[in-house]
Amino acid sequence: MEPQLMEPLPGQPPPAVPVAPSARAVFRETSAAGRTVEVPLAQLSVELGHFYPEDFHDGAGALAAHFRRIAPWAEHSSLGALVGAAGRPTRVSTCLLVDDYSEPDTLPPPGVVLPELIAAAGAHGLVIDYIARESACVENGRVPLARLVEKALIPDPPYGTNGSRPPVHETGWLCNGSRSVSTAEVPAMGGRTPWHPPAENAARRHSVFLDAELWTEEPGPEGRLWSCSFLAAVWQLLRLGLLRARGETVVNPVPVDLTDLPDGWADFPAIGRMTPRAAPFCAYRTFSALGTTYLPVEHAVRVILGQVGIDPAALASTVRRAAEEGLTVPAEPADRLTYLFLSR
Amino acid sequence: MPASTRPAPARARAGPAPAENLDVLVGEVRTTLLQNSHQVGADTVARLLDLDPGRRVLRATRPFTYAVSPDERVGVHCPLPTGSGTRADGVGTVLARASVTGGIILQASARARLVRAAGERRLPWSHYLTNPGTIEVGARCGAPDLTAGFLRDSARSSPAAGPAREYLDLGAVVNRLLNQVQRMPYIDRVTMLRARRTRLRFAVTWRSPDSGELAESPDIELVVHDETSRTVRLRLPASISDPAEAVVACEDLALHDWLLTTVANLMENSRIGVDPAAEVVARIRPAVDHLLHLWMPGARVAEDLGWMWTALERRPGFSRQWTSLRGQIQNQLLLAVLEKPAAAPTHGNLVFQDGVEGISHRA
Amino acid sequence: MIVFATSDKGGTGRSVTSCNVAYRRAMQGSDVCYLDFDFGSPTSGAIFGVEAAGQGTPTGRGLHTYLAGGTAEAEQFDVWTQSTLGGGWARPLGAGRLTLLPGDAGGGEFPVNKQMIRRCTDLFLSLDEEFELTLVDLSAGRSYATELVLRATADPVLAAKTTRWLVFHRWTRQHIVAASGLVHGTQGILETGAEYGHRKPDLEDGIRFVRTAVLEPESPQLASLRPEQSVWLQSYDIDLQRLAGKMRLGSSLMIGSIPLDPVLQWREQIIVEDDISTTRIANAETGQAFEALAERLTDKSLWEGL
């Protein structure tokens, strides 16, 4: 013991200040610097629909009717205007989402669903480049995407939010303003606060207040059932190429061999590429053709997107690369979304 | 498009001269001891700071191990304190991060850059998210007013200040982050040394390039308010423009100030000269084992901010005080060895001799 | 170390005794903080003579508001500089810190929820970074405060922290029965603690009893008793001893006994050295009893499992 005690103490004080050196040393540790990868980008991502299990129980006729109605809107000539490209856009990819998440047991297997979809779309001149399964928005096989996006939420602060209270992550809801009842605990015999109406932040005189449920608790390993709105927000972010996990891309489409489809959806890739020479899955802007029943869902999507903190490097790279092509892309993700809502 | 539906913003009307440019970086750093019975390894540190599955912990090993969490982003919309009492509201986001130095010192800092809002209306939230770490200030008050308010506001903790107003509270953001790390499963929460959390608030402004001769002369003003609270006011030439470096410099300052405060406190409470040196040494042992080697002022500070430490070494002389504390510790260690022979005279003496030999050989 | 002060009945002397113990412990050189978790009536500020928080703090940053999530940090008062009592209360040489965290003026009891437990563990953890002793004065009886700390200390994040309980009671039949009930009875500390995930034997090992305002039969204060009264008192005291043993709070589990003191009888206060040696209004034995209890809080031999 004693000998050690006599040793000089660790770290003799260095010369108080680095003497102004004329030679400059460059020292770098790679683990000390962050980085964000770029992803391939199309100009527009067109969503041809969002399909539930029941859509496949109504026979091929129902699917065909859907594609027939949207076909005129998905023509390249009309899409060019959406991108702001003079004439025709050069890079458009199409995709659709199959819901294998909310009622996984009732969805027919890929071997039934895929040929039906492709045939119905093809009958109206539509090509499906990518097919994704909704459960991949929860977890794409490597990254828990839903949790990642939830973690990136920066709730829209009502006036009076000064950092002293943690944001309301725990509750599983997200709104665009302040709720009518304060949920703060009131002590015994403490005064109650009177009711006040909910209010939208930055409202124009009158509020359109929206409170979206992100998830509910569920027994099981994940412990959560994510809401359709939240997963749709993840889906839009994937299509916009704005998600990164530790700086790496989370979009890795896998070519699908139609002659050798898996028996279950769990074995289907998160995002399957159906056409070999498709434009990239991610794009500067998205266009979605949906039934009006999706209107409230997409309203929630926009409320959620307006509160997701995006990797600044990823955001900047889309703007810069679009500019290099002579296109403008809005700074805010929600402004990059276009919809077509179809009546029944 | 929405702009067309609302009346022209107020500031377009005739009124006081358009407000001048605003750019103030404000922040707060809190420093404490990681609650573990010994210093933790680099991998554990990385897990402690892995607060966001979407982003990376950054780590360095030279000149000491250091790791920092990804930035947490916190939305705020609240009044900002001003020196004059003028009302000033801000909307935007604060960035906060936690870091561990030497596997043992835990820091958290929060920061935001105050800039002038383009109009008086609050914009949709997504607008503020495109520029994280920025708070847009609606009022016309200037940088000196905001700086004065922010730095003075640290006195708010005195009970005389009355009911808390809901001013921007960077301290709360930082404290929450410290708490979050301290309750992680990877540490045992056995306290090796009682140490207080110190807090350092900082405000940084840049001189406009046309302020003549002054433009190039930086200055720093460090105020020690009480045992745990400090403020730093930095005025930088426009040429040193990277706010990230200023934040690192303030974190580095806070770390060394904490080391000084903690070790000085420990020495003061170790009953030097009252109790036998061996007992004193047992009390100061954790500092010897885990803290002394971490003293490297300015090691992480960017070259163009090196003058900061030069100035602080001149006055108040951080390293002078540190050297004197080390001297005191060394004396106690020496005394402990000298007093030891009472228990086992010959043996103890021999070992002592060996020790001296050992050192002179190496020197 | 975190020490909880509780009692089944109100007015036992829990607050006065634990404030005095905190003071003594700080005088002995430890850094001590005192938390007023008596949410129904937060009055420890008055005992310490911290006028700004006499009946709780009016700033809205007291423990009630902190636990309810209304403020990020609970207000702290440095007793050495804020106390108006005893004139020269500047921190004596060699003394540790003595910090008070008061409740809110006008605060009341409130039911416990998950976030509150989280805030409570955060509070205990951050105080334990800097204080050697955290003394928590709980509400009397089976209270929300007791539920809160039982649930908080059951959280594994506090597993490495030593927690101890002092159960205060007066030296009367009813008090003895009540104190025993609070610990061993239905919905008592042990039963409830076990429900929240504590191991009963561990919890029980950390519980000791403190008798307050005790008149020892041989006390000089009783010198004027008639012989009949003395005899009765002697034998009744033996009865009480027997009862205490039967109720599992006998002398082996008693860690302190504070004599009845005339000053405390009339005024809730800290007894300082001056009160004993200069003005001589307080009894030296009272001071010694506080002093001893303060030392015993950390005396391992007294806290070994029995």
Ligand SMILES: Nc1ncnc2c1ncn2[C@@H]1O[C@H](COP(=O)(O)OP(=O)(O)OP(=O)(O)O)[C@@H](O)[C@H]1O
């Ligand atoms: N050793 C003592 N000798 C005489 N009186 C005492 C003694 N200890 C406490 N008292 C007095 O008993 C009364 C009750 O004490 P205290 O307020 O500390 O009790 P408590 O248990 O905290 O009560 P509550 O449950 O109301 O908080 C006070 O007036 C106090 O001064």
Ligand SMILES: [Mg+2]
């Ligand atoms: Mg009381």
